[in-house]
Amino acid sequence: MVKRSIALASVLVVMLAAACGRLYDSNQRTLGWRAPGEPRLMSFVLDNAVFQFTSPTAVTRTAIPLARNSGSIAAPLSAGTSPVAQLSPDETTLVFSTWRYFGNPPTAEDPPPSTGMRVAHPAVHAFDLASGTDRVFADGAISPVVSTAGDVAFVKGDMPDYYANQPFTGTIQVQSLTSVEPSTLVSASDNYRLVGWAGDNLLYYVQSEGEVLDLYATSVGGGARLLAEGAGVIAISPDRTSVLVQRVGTTESDLALIDIASGQLLTRAANIAAPDGSEVGALQMRGDWLGDRVVASGVTFAGIVYLQVSDSGIGLEGVQDLGDAKYPMGVEAPRFSEDGTSVVSQAVIPPQTASDTPHAEVITCSGIESPCASVVPEPGFVGAAYSIGHVE
Amino acid sequence: MLKVTRGQGSRAVFIVLGLLLLSTSTTTALAAGRNYQYYNGDVCYERMLQDCLSQSGAMNYGTLFQNIYGSATKWRGGSGNGSHDRCAINQGPIPKGTTSIVSHYDNKSSGDIRGRAWKLGDMRCMEDDPYSTLRTQLFLHTEETSDQGQTCGSPYDERWCWDGPSDYYSLGCVKVSHSDVATIDTKWHNGTVNSPTLAVDPWN
Numbered sequence: 001m002v003k004r005s006i007a008l009a010s011v012l013v014v015m016l017a018a019a020c021g022r023l024y025d026s027n028q029r030t031l032g033w034r035a036p037g038e039p040r041l042m043s044f045v046l047d048n049a050v051f052q053f054t055s056p057t058a059v060t061r062t063a064i065p066l067a068r069n070s071g072s073i074a075a076p077l078s079a080g081t082s083p084v085a086q087l088s089p090d091e092t093t094l095v096f097s098t099w100r101y102f103g104n105p106p107t108a109e110d111p112p113p114s115t116g117m118r119v120a121h122p123a124v125h126a127f128d129l130a131s132g133t134d135r136v137f138a139d140g141a142i143s144p145v146v147s148t149a150g151d152v153a154f155v156k157g158d159m160p161d162y163y164a165n166q167p168f169t170g171t172i173q174v175q176s177l178t179s180v181e182p183s184t185l186v187s188a189s190d191n192y193r194l195v196g197w198a199g200d201n202l203l204y205y206v207q208s209e210g211e212v213l214d215l216y217a218t219s220v221g222g223g224a225r226l227l228a229e230g231a232g233v234i235a236i237s238p239d240r241t242s243v244l245v246q247r248v249g250t251t252e253s254d255l256a257l258i259d260i261a262s263g264q265l266l267t268r269a270a271n272i273a274a275p276d277g278s279e280v281g282a283l284q285m286r287g288d289w290l291g292d293r294v295v296a297s298g299v300t301f302a303g304i305v306y307l308q309v310s311d312s313g314i315g316l317e318g319v320q321d322l323g324d325a326k327y328p329m330g331v332e333a334p335r336f337s338e339d340g341t342s343v344v345s346q347a348v349i350p351p352q353t354a355s356d357t358p359h360a361e362v363i364t365c366s367g368i369e370s371p372c373a374s375v376v377p378e379p380g381f382v383g384a385a386y387s388i389g390h391v392e
Numbered sequence: 393m394l395k396v397t398r399g400q401g402s403r404a405v406f407i408v409l410g411l412l413l414l415s416t417s418t419t420t421a422l423a424a425g426r427n428y429q430y431y432n433g434d435v436c437y438e439r440m441l442q443d444c445l446s447q448s449g450a451m452n453y454g455t456l457f458q459n460i461y462g463s464a465t466k467w468r469g470g471s472g473n474g475s476h477d478r479c480a481i482n483q484g485p486i487p488k489g490t491t492s493i494v495s496h497y498d499n500k501s502s503g504d505i506r507g508r509a510w511k512l513g514d515m516r517c518m519e520d521d522p523y524s525t526l527r528t529q530l531f532l533h534t535e536e537t538s539d540q541g542q543t544c545g546s547p548y549d550e551r552w553c554w555d556g557p558s559d560y561y562s563l564g565c566v567k568v569s570h571s572d573v574a575t576i577d578t579k580w581h582n583g584t585v586n587s588p589t590l591a592v593d594p595w596n
Contacts, residue, residue: 207529300475329476
């Protein structure tokens with residue numbers, strides 16, 4: 001049955017490649033998840049499938065045949081801070097989180113689980129795009145992030161499962177995609193969530209009560225360095241030397257650019273105002289940085305904030321308000337296109353009527369003043385889409 | 393840093409919460425609610441609550457509780473920093489639904505949360521999606537010292553002083569006023585709270 005699923009998936013991939021004509025390179029070995037000039041966010045995971053743009057308003061769907069008894073592609077413990085799926089730098093492997101419930105997945109009607117009850121099992125998977133095979137890369141682990149060298153850091157749980165109302169604590173480990181043994185990067189157990197690699201430095205949070213996030217950096221043999229207390233990462237600079245953070249616990253914009261190697265504050269900006277004088281407010285984590293431009297989602301409005309960022313200052317380029325009425329839950333995770341001319345975001349749309357169902361929507365905006373195009377990749381799907389992070 | 397400051401142009405996200413005092417059937421009814429509200433001309437989506445309040449004119453913070461809920465089993469609470477995304481940890485409001493109360497403190501003396509506090513059970517950010525992000529490590533609390541007092545006096549917003557409505561903002565925890573937390577705590581200890589759950593009921 002598994003072999004049959006894999007074979008079917010392989011056929012689907014080949015069919016998709018033939019239809020699109022650009023999914024494989026000339027060697028027929030690498031899935032090209034984007035073409036030059038197309039948005040970097042060309043693919044995302046939704047409902048155990050990879051969706052890929054073929055135009056700003058059209059997507060294709062390729063199912064991922066998960067290894068047996070793997071649950072679903074999801075990261076309930078780390079989706080708020082870490083990529084759920086990430087493509088290896090050579091674009092041959094998709095690394096993602098899975099979540100398997102013991103028993104039936106809970107419904108809205110179910111009572112909350114008792115404290116201490118064993119609820120689910122998380123794992124990190126590696127899906128080989130060429131062969132269409134999936135394998136468990138790290139069991140009982142969450143929050144994988146891939147480096148430019150192809151190393152995958154993750155949080156290895158002290159316990160392999162998630163227990164209700166108890167923090168999923170563990171150590172930070174790192175393992176090459178081609179090796180079988182991980183090494184320990186941070187040995188002290190804590191409630192870690194990984195942000196991403198910045199060159200040789202791994203950025204991660206320690207999460208504490210009240211969902212407070214403290215940002216740290218570490219490297220092999222380098223020890224842990226506190227970069228910012230109570231701060232969420234908006235984006236890592238393209239040269240991987242600095243990180244832009246939003247101080248949390250505030251409704252105002254309070255941005256800081258921090259040098260990753262030294263931990264020094266390079267520049268800071270607070271209470272950023274739009275040209276009309278209105279304050280932009282706090283920004284969401286998980287933005288993007290290209291050249292000297294940063295995009296991030298607004299917290300108090302459904303829209304995208306464009307910033308100019310350098311070591312000497314942080315300035316506002318513009319604000320693109322997409323409308324609270326259309327996107328009442330806001331938009332999130334904006335990503336620049338390869339050439340920086342467009343930005344792709346995603347949103348969950350709540351039902352407009354009692355008989356309506358929520359769905360995920362992907363939005364492409366080509367310029368601050370230009371109208372945006374949107375597409376519904378999977379009508380009727382309740383959950384959010386997980387954009388596939390690219391390692392560059 | 394649980395203390396939040398209020399910026400011009402930002403909008404509060406208010407929820408009304410109830411420590412369930414009543415029967416199991418009440419618990420079930422509240423838990424069965426969906427994540428999303430919908431527009432029908434009379435009902436405001438929770439994101440628009442502040443706008444709705446503005447449009448109603450006479451309503452203010454005090455009458456919100458009295459006029460709309462008026463029930464001794466519910467209190468006004470705030471959650472989140474103004475974000476409308478319940479899946480945004482560290483920013484968004486606590487998800488709608490019912491969660492367990494894991495533990496209670498009368499004199500919590502470590503961390504940013506002090507005094508009377510209730511540790512809440514983990515909640516999926518979308519009730520209907522079992523794979524949605526879990527909100528964890530959230531509390532119900534106010535701003536007070538470990539001995540349930542207030543350290544006010546500074547012209548600036550203080551971490552352990554209830555300064556006013558702007559203190560309803562949080563990173564995701566449910567915050568209630570210093571006077572309300574006293575009422576809740578009294579009921580808790582009097583045993584009138586016989587179901588250790590918390591219902592988050594943003595706007596119905």
